[in-house]
Amino acid sequence: MxxxxxxxxxxxxxxxxxxxxxxxxxxEMTLDYSNAWELLVGGILGAQTTDEQVNRVTAVLFKKYPNIEDFANSSFENMMQEINSIGLYRNKAKALIGSAQKILKDFDGKIPTEREALMSLPGVGPKVASLVRGDYYGIPAIxxxxxxxxxxxxxxxxxxxxxxxxxxxxxxxxxxxxxxxxxxxxxxxxxxxxxxxxxxxxxxxxxxxxxxxxxxxxxxxxxxxxxxxxxxxxx
Ligand code: SF4
Incomplete structure (x- = not known):
C-alpha cells in the first residue's frame, strides 16, 4: 500500500x-438521461451493470413511465418486469418505486441536491449521490x-x-x-x-x-x- x-x-x-x-x-458520459430523475434512475440501475445495458432498459422504461409519479404508482411486479434484463432487478425495482414515493412525499417532487438527502433515498449510495450532484447540478463531487x-x-x-x-x-x-x-x-x-x-x-x-x-x-x-x-x- x-x-x-x-x-x-x-x-x-x-x-x-x-x-x-x-x-x-x-x-461524453455514457448514461442517457434528460433530467435529474432519469439520471438518478440510471444511477440506481447501474449497480453491477454496464451503462449500455442500463440505456437499453431506460430507453423503453422512460417512454412507459415518463415521470416520477408513474414510477411511484407502479406495482412492484410491473417494475420488476420492466427491468428484469439487468442484474439485481428485484432490489432495483424496489429502490426505484421507493425513491419515487419518497421524492414526492418528502421533497415536493424535486430531486434533492444535498448529499445526505439523496442518500436517504432507497438504492442511493455515495456514488449515485455524487453522480447526480456533479453531473446534473454541477456541484463538485467525485x-x-x-x-x-x-x-x-x-x-x-x-x-x-x-x-x-x-x-x-x-x-x-x-x-x-x-x-x-x-x-x-x-x-x-x-x-x-x-x-x-x-x-x-x-x-x-x-x-x-x-x-x-x-x-x-x-x-x-x-x-x-x-x-x-x-x-x-x-x-
Ligand atoms: S494507471 Fe496505468 S500505469 Fe497505473 S496501474 Fe493502471 S495501467 Fe498501470
Whole structure:
C-alpha cells in the first residue's frame, strides 16, 4: 500500500489529470438521461451493470413511465418486469418505486441536491449521490465507482477500499474543478488501459506518474518491454 506524502500525491494527481484530460476530454458520459430523475434512475440501475445495458432498459422504461409519479404508482411486479434484463432487478425495482414515493412525499417532487438527502433515498449510495450532484447540478463531487477506486489506489492517492473514504482522500488532493471529471475519466481509463485483471502499464500514458507502475519490479518490466519495442504489455 502506498504511503505517500500529501505533496507527492498532489503532484501525481496533477500529472495524471493532465494525461487523462488529453485522453478523454471529448468523451461524453455514457448514461442517457434528460433530467435529474432519469439520471438518478440510471444511477440506481447501474449497480453491477454496464451503462449500455442500463440505456437499453431506460430507453423503453422512460417512454412507459415518463415521470416520477408513474414510477411511484407502479406495482412492484410491473417494475420488476420492466427491468428484469439487468442484474439485481428485484432490489432495483424496489429502490426505484421507493425513491419515487419518497421524492414526492418528502421533497415536493424535486430531486434533492444535498448529499445526505439523496442518500436517504432507497438504492442511493455515495456514488449515485455524487453522480447526480456533479453531473446534473454541477456541484463538485467525485463519483467513486470500482474503476475510480481501484485506479486511485494504484496511482497512490488512497489506501482505502471504502468509496466514501477514497472520495474524502481525493478531495484533499485534487482541485475542486477536477472532481466531476476525475470520476468519469477513471471509468474510461479502467476500460481502456487499467482493467481490473489486466493492466496495460506499458501502453498506459499514466505510467510515468503512477505509483504502482513505478514500483521497481513493474518499472523493470516496462523498461524491458520498451527496449524490446513491444507494443502490448499486460501485467
Ligand atoms: S500505469 Fe498501470 S496501474 Fe497505473 S494507471 Fe496505468 S495501467 Fe493502471
Amino acid at each position: 502506498a504511503n505517500l506524502s500529501l505533496t507527492k500525491k498532489k503532484s501525481i494527481a496533477e500529472e495524471a489529470y493532465v494525461e487523462l484530460e488529453k485522453l478523454y476530454v471529448k468523451q 463519483v467513486v465507482d470500482t474503476h475510480c477506486g481501484r485506479i486511485s489506489q494504484l496511482l497512490g492517492l488512497s489506501n482505502s477500499q471504502n468509496p466514501t473514504i477514497i472520495e474524502k482522500d481525493l478531495m484533499k488532493i485534487l482541485p475542486e474543478e477536477t472532481w466531476i471529471n476525475w470520476g468519469h475519466y477513471l471509468v474510461l481509463h479502467g476500460r481502456k488501459y487499467c482493467k481490473a485483471r489486466c493492466r496495460n502499464c506499458l501502453a498506459c500514458p499514466l505510467n510515468d506518474c503512477c505509483h504502482y507502475a513505478n514500483k521497481k519490479s513493474i518499472q523493470k518490466k516496462i523498461t524491458e518491454a520498451k527496449e524490446q519495442q513491444l507494443e502490448d504489455g499486460c501485467f
